[in-house]
Amino acid sequence: MLKPLEDRLVVALEEAHEQQVGGIVIAQAKEEQPVSGKVVAAGPGRLAENGDRLKMTVQVGDQVLFDKFAGQAIEVDGQNYLALREKDVIGILD
Amino acid sequence: MLKPLEDRLVVALEEAHEQQVGGIVIAQAKEEQPVSGKVVAAGPGRLAENGDRLKMTVQVGDQVLFDKFAGQAIEVDGQNYLALREKDVIGILD
Amino acid sequence: MLKPLEDRLVVALEEAHEQQVGGIVIAQAKEEQPVSGKVVAAGPGRLAENGDRLKMTVQVGDQVLFDKFAGQAIEVDGQNYLALREKDVIGILD
Amino acid sequence: MLKPLEDRLVVALEEAHEQQVGGIVIAQAKEEQPVSGKVVAAGPGRLAENGDRLKMTVQVGDQVLFDKFAGQAIEVDGQNYLALREKDVIGILD
Amino acid sequence: MLKPLEDRLVVALEEAHEQQVGGIVIAQAKEEQPVSGKVVAAGPGRLAENGDRLKMTVQVGDQVLFDKFAGQAIEVDGQNYLALREKDVIGILD
Amino acid sequence: MLKPLEDRLVVALEEAHEQQVGGIVIAQAKEEQPVSGKVVAAGPGRLAENGDRLKMTVQVGDQVLFDKFAGQAIEVDGQNYLALREKDVIGILD
Amino acid sequence: MLKPLEDRLVVALEEAHEQQVGGIVIAQAKEEQPVSGKVVAAGPGRLAENGDRLKMTVQVGDQVLFDKFAGQAIEVDGQNYLALREKDVIGILD
Numbered sequence: 001m002l003k004p005l006e007d008r009l010v011v012a013l014e015e016a017h018e019q020q021v022g023g024i025v026i027a028q029a030k031e032e033q034p035v036s037g038k039v040v041a042a043g044p045g046r047l048a049e050n051g052d053r054l055k056m057t058v059q060v061g062d063q064v065l066f067d068k069f070a071g072q073a074i075e076v077d078g079q080n081y082l083a084l085r086e087k088d089v090i091g092i093l094d
Numbered sequence: 095m096l097k098p099l100e101d102r103l104v105v106a107l108e109e110a111h112e113q114q115v116g117g118i119v120i121a122q123a124k125e126e127q128p129v130s131g132k133v134v135a136a137g138p139g140r141l142a143e144n145g146d147r148l149k150m151t152v153q154v155g156d157q158v159l160f161d162k163f164a165g166q167a168i169e170v171d172g173q174n175y176l177a178l179r180e181k182d183v184i185g186i187l188d
Numbered sequence: 189m190l191k192p193l194e195d196r197l198v199v200a201l202e203e204a205h206e207q208q209v210g211g212i213v214i215a216q217a218k219e220e221q222p223v224s225g226k227v228v229a230a231g232p233g234r235l236a237e238n239g240d241r242l243k244m245t246v247q248v249g250d251q252v253l254f255d256k257f258a259g260q261a262i263e264v265d266g267q268n269y270l271a272l273r274e275k276d277v278i279g280i281l282d
Numbered sequence: 283m284l285k286p287l288e289d290r291l292v293v294a295l296e297e298a299h300e301q302q303v304g305g306i307v308i309a310q311a312k313e314e315q316p317v318s319g320k321v322v323a324a325g326p327g328r329l330a331e332n333g334d335r336l337k338m339t340v341q342v343g344d345q346v347l348f349d350k351f352a353g354q355a356i357e358v359d360g361q362n363y364l365a366l367r368e369k370d371v372i373g374i375l376d
Numbered sequence: 377m378l379k380p381l382e383d384r385l386v387v388a389l390e391e392a393h394e395q396q397v398g399g400i401v402i403a404q405a406k407e408e409q410p411v412s413g414k415v416v417a418a419g420p421g422r423l424a425e426n427g428d429r430l431k432m433t434v435q436v437g438d439q440v441l442f443d444k445f446a447g448q449a450i451e452v453d454g455q456n457y458l459a460l461r462e463k464d465v466i467g468i469l470d
Numbered sequence: 471m472l473k474p475l476e477d478r479l480v481v482a483l484e485e486a487h488e489q490q491v492g493g494i495v496i497a498q499a500k501e502e503q504p505v506s507g508k509v510v511a512a513g514p515g516r517l518a519e520n521g522d523r524l525k526m527t528v529q530v531g532d533q534v535l536f537d538k539f540a541g542q543a544i545e546v547d548g549q550n551y552l553a554l555r556e557k558d559v560i561g562i563l564d
Numbered sequence: 565m566l567k568p569l570e571d572r573l574v575v576a577l578e579e580a581h582e583q584q585v586g587g588i589v590i591a592q593a594k595e596e597q598p599v600s601g602k603v604v605a606a607g608p609g610r611l612a613e614n615g616d617r618l619k620m621t622v623q624v625g626d627q628v629l630f631d632k633f634a635g636q637a638i639e640v641d642g643q644n645y646l647a648l649r650e651k652d653v654i655g656i657l658d
Contacts, residue, residue: 002441002467005433010467034168034177043467044433048143049424051431055145057099057138065096065168074410074441074466083410083466090168090177091096091104091137128262128271142237149239151193151232159190159262184262184271185190185198185231222356222365236331243333245287245326253284253356278356278365279284279292279325316544316553330519337521339475339514347472347544372544372553373472373480373513378629378655381621386655419655420621425612427619450598450629450654459598459654504638504647518613525615527569527608535566535638560638560647561566561574561607 001041002076007086009058010041010076011066034090036065037082045086058086063093095135096170101180103152104135104170105160128184130159131176140180152180157187189229190264195274197246198229198264199254222278224253225270234274246274251281283323284358289368291340292323292358293348316372318347319364328368340368345375378452380419383462385434386452387413387442410466412441413458421462434462439469472546474513477556479528480546481507481536504560506535507552516556528556533563565605566640571650573622574605574640575630598654600629601646609650622650627657 002010014037039062045053058064071084096104108131133156139147152158165178190198202225227250233241246252259272284292296319321344327335340346353366378386390413415438421429434440447460472480484507509532515523528534541554566574578601603626609617622628635648 002469004467005462005465008466034166041467047430048145050144050426051424051428052145054141065170067166072410072443072466076441076469086099089099090102090166091098091135093096093170128260142239144238146239148235159264161260180193183193184196184260185192185229187190187264222354236333238332240333242329253358255354274287277287278290278354279286279323281284281358316542330521332520334521336517347546349542368475371475372478372542373474373511375472375546378657380655381650381653384654417655423618426614427612427616448598448631448654452629452657504636518615520614522615524611535640537636556569559569560572560636561568561605563566563640 002074002081002083004041004043004083006043007046007054007056008043009039009064009084009086009089010074011037011064011071011082011084012040013037013080013082033068034065035068036063036093038063040081042086056086058089058092065090065093096168096175096177098135098137098177100137101140101148101150102137103133103158103178103180103183104168105131105158105165105176105178106134107131107174107176127162128159129162130157130187132157134175136180150180152183152186159184159187190262190269190271192229192231192271194231195234195242195244196231197227197252197272197274197277198262199225199252199259199270199272200228201225201268201270221256222253223256224251224281226251228269230274244274246277246280253278253281284356284363284365286323286325286365288325289328289336289338290325291321291346291366291368291371292356293319293346293353293364293366294322295319295362295364315350316347317350318345318375320345322363324368338368340371340374347372347375377417378450378457378459380417380459382419383422383430383432384419385415385440385460385462385465386417386450387440387447387458387460388416389413389456389458409444410441411444412439412469414439416457418462432462434465434468441466441469471511472544472551472553474511474553476513477516477524477526478513479509479534479554479556479559480511480544481534481541481552481554482510483507483550483552503538504535505538506533506563508533510551512556526556528559528562535560535563566638566645566647568605568607568647570607571610571618571620572607573603573628573648573650573653574638575601575628575635575646575648576604577601577644577646597632598629599632600627600657602627604645606650620650622653622656629654629657 039060045056048054066089070088071082074081074083139150142148160183164182165176168175168177227248233244236242254277258276259270262269262271321342324342327338330336348371352370353364356363356365415436421432424430442465446464447458450457450459509530515526518524536559540558541552544551544553603624609620612618630653634652635646638645638647
């Protein structure tokens with residue numbers, strides 16, 4: 001797997017979103033809305049200017065909502081994920 | 095529901111505004127003015143550079159006034175909301 | 189009334205300025221100059237990075253001079269006001 | 283008079299400059315050079331991030347040199363002045 | 377070899393990526409995705425504003441994933457490498 | 471004379487440069503190179519965010535090298551000078 | 565010689581690069597790559613916001629690799645050099 005640096009998260013996308021990332025844009029009324037996914041790996045947090053790690057709120061296993069245009073599509077072990085920063089996460093769905 | 099991160103708020107829009115977000119722009123004299131809504135969820139506050147949380151002023155239940163163009167439209171449990179940051183709130187209506 | 193957040197002020201505009209905000213631009217030689225108004229509500233001050241509130245100088249009742257293009261027109265209880273930040277106030281008239 | 287906020291200064295312009303501010307540009311070889319004026323009111327200093335006031339160097343009565351394009355033309359008690367920030371002052375003439 | 381400064385890394389590219397850096401763009405479905413490489417040299421870390429070094433997470437020998445457009449192509453001892461900053465590394469592959 | 475504020479310097483230009491500032495561009499091979507001048511007045515140093523003055527390195531009398539496009543042409547007591555900030559000085563010639 | 569300010573370095577360029585700086589661009593496959601040179605003078609380090617000098621890593625005599633477009637061409641005692649900041653140095657060659 002990938003061990004993310006700083007406050008980065010590796011997120012497994014929900015199917016609908018993954019298709020859009022792959023280039024297939026599905027016509028839908030809400031296509032500008034944020035999408036969600038499950039966190040499969042999380043970094044240790046951002047390094048503050050005083051050398052301390054700023055603790056992460058998001059944990060592995062969390063279902064998170066984030067902006068559709070945030071992050072970078074990555075491939076790890078043949079699987080597609082999104083790498084994004086915790087600061088781009090709007091909230092945790094429960 | 096959604097547990098917002100940092101200083102984010104989830105706001106239930108007043109009806110007039112919701113229609114505009116959905117694409118129906120109603121002709122009105124004051125359409126450039128800020129709009130209001132009720133806070134249904136609030137984050138724990140922004141993480142300062144020294145690792146402390148900066149306390150929130152806005153609480154769940156508050157009626158807030160904010161710029162019409164602030165925030166992102168989100169859908170949670172089939173309901174439409176606006177996710178915005180406390181720094182984009184002009185004030186609390188009482 | 190509106191309880192402003194951070195270092196925001198709610199200002200009751202002088203009549204001449206209010207008309208311009210409402211779209212009626214009156215021909216005048218000094219129309220690019222700052223305008224003044226009376227503060228009717230003031231926030232608690234901006235939150236510094238260390239968590240302290242930075243004390244406000246402007247108080248409710250002060251007559252303030254500010255840039256004509258600063259702030260946002262808002263409507264509270266059927267009255268028109270301008271919401272602006274203390275940092276956009278040039279000075280207090282006495 | 284006007285009580286300036288932060289590190290703002292109220293400066294009485296020398297005559298030549300005042301005319302240019304009023305829209306009459308006088309042809310002259312040095313028109314791109316900084317201009318000078320007398321400080322008639324000075325703010326208490328900028329508020330630092332730790333809540334302290336940063337002491338002002340410029341005092342009321344000082345003759346200051348500043349960039350021709352700095353500041354805002356204001357009118358107080360029927361007189362024309364320039365409001366500018368201490369950081370835009372190049373130096374004090376003695 | 378090169379002793380990198382601050383938080384810079386010297387990375388030996390995987391072959392596919394090296395060809396693209398050399399100007400030969402190979403048609404492929406995933407060409408916009410991040411690429412990986414092996415760290416052959418690492419700086420001591422960025423100098424914080426208080427004079428302390430901010431400790432590096434990435435070590436020599438790590439296989440790192442980074443954005444395809446990050447860093448600068450360099451040549452050391454006749455070999456091609458990429459010099460990039462730790463902040464541009466998405467994560468460590470294990 | 472002029473008492474410069476913050477980290478500003480008043481520099482007496484060498485003749486070749488002064489002519490260029492006055493509008494006469496002399497054809498020469500090195501015209502894009504930095505120019506030098508003698509410091510005739512120096513400010514007390516920039517005020518740091520904690521209220522301390524940051525000590526100046528450049529002293530009155532120093533011959534300094536600076537970028538040709540740095541600073542502002544000023545006139546004091548009928549003499550032409552350049553006002554520039556210490557941060558724009560490349561180095562001291564000895 | 566020149567005593568550089570802050571974190572500036574004076575670098576004697578390798579011949580190939582010097583020619584390009586002088587305007588003669590030699591056709592070559594690697595012309596976009598960083599170039600190297602020998603440090604002949606080094607500043608005391610950048611002044612941090614708390615008034616301390618941030619210690620330099622690069623020493624006089626070091627052979628450094630830096631981006632081809634970094635720094636400014638200067639002439640001191642009839643010799644051509646490049647003045648650049650330590651932050652633009654990629655690494656030290658050994």
